[in-house]
Amino acid sequence: MKRILWIALAALLVAACGGKKSRPAQSSARPAPRTFRAVTVPSTVPPEERRAYLRDHYWDNFDFRDTTLLAEVDTVAMVRALFAYVANFVAPDDRAAIDTLMRRASASKPMTEYFAMLAERVLHDPNSPARNDELYIPVLEALVSSPWLDRWERIAPQHDLRMASQNRIGRPANDFRYTTADGATRRMYDIRAEYLLLFINNPGCNMCKTVREAISASPMLNELIERGKLKVLALFPDEDLTEWQEYRPQIPARWINAYDKGCVVRDRELYDLKAIPALYLLDRDKRVMVKDAVDVGLIEWAIDHDDRKN
Structure with a gap:
């Protein structure tokens, strides 16, 4: 790590240096x-x-x-x-x-x-x-x-x-509506679980694939998913639904696989989408425990150190 x-x-x-190559040495040395x-x-x-x-x-x-x-x-x-x-x-x-x-x-x-x-x-x-x-x-x-x-x-x-200042640690996350493949639209706050892992992702993103595989490979997270204590909402925030439909089989069946109909999350800037993927861990009251992360180990650590867990 x-x-x-x-x-x-x-x-x-x-x-920080602009990625520039070193210049050839000049005849008069600079300090x-x-x-x-x-x-x-x-x-x-x-x-x-x-x-x-x-x-x-x-x-x-x-x-x-x-x-x-x-x-x-x-x-x-x-x-x-x-x-x-x-x-x-x-x-x-x-x-x-x-x-x-x-x-x-x-x-x-x-x-x-x-x-x-x-x-x-x-x-x-x-x-x-x-x-x-x-x-x-x-x-x-x-x-x-x-x-x-x-x-x-x-x-x-x-x-x-x-x-x-949005979605800060310890504060309620911004709510939004998500749409699943069957056309049903629901509120994120209506998902009931001890923990909710929001996974904002794009199908063509290599880092998204790495994070998805890390979640799937985590014995701790999978046990929580199996017991119903953790739910994963994989949210596609963009417009190309053809790409999303083609990628659907890659998302585990036990996850909620959804898209942002009308790109409301993006257009209203409910979450910072300048870098994808992004993981947000929310507690049962939808308060943010981990914000905008890509480290699945941090998600595990936050749950393991949650004083409110049973």
Whole structure:
């Protein structure tokens, strides 16, 4: 699992550089880019408090007031630094840490936009192993309220904030109607089970096939399906029903295989469909337990650690 995450991070770092090839060496050597320098934890800090110290002081060596840094700093190293900060020192729901970071970066427009770009790479990119809407929301809030951005520059973060604020962990998921092959249309909220796994997928998507096979191969999930405690709703969100009909035999018979008639989910943006597949684990009350994931192991972990389960 860790190897997969770091492979994904490597791809993310390539994207941060635009995937460009190295230029040939120039005759006049340029100075090496400045890299991020992490703080050193004082020896007086007890071992059990080191993580909390680094959460609060990780960025102390970075001068947020100095915009000349932005022309000299190694952006790949900065993406890596933010990833390490989030992965090691920030809890998945610790919005305060990211809010503080963005407040420090708000010293100028260039610094605000630079850290927003880093956060987009680490916290919002569909390919990032650290993607987390809860942590990305403070970034978007900082942009929307920033005195450095005009009303036109706020349009994109306002839209992204609205999307990120939907279907949040611990809150009710957006309801919608789905249609099955027999033409029957039902509400997602009418599905009765201890858990509901919403699997938004496309027939021609290789990753969708991988996720589908991972669900089918999970002894834990299959036992829950067999006992009626877990139901899987495989939802096709697009318009080409011919493609969906041809793909129907690939969906296990015990799953609910459906499509979004009229593309309401997409057009009303009830769920973020910029990256497919997407898994949402909902509890019996349709509150979100896992949001927009592709890791079936995370689904298993969430169910296994559910305090309300019987």
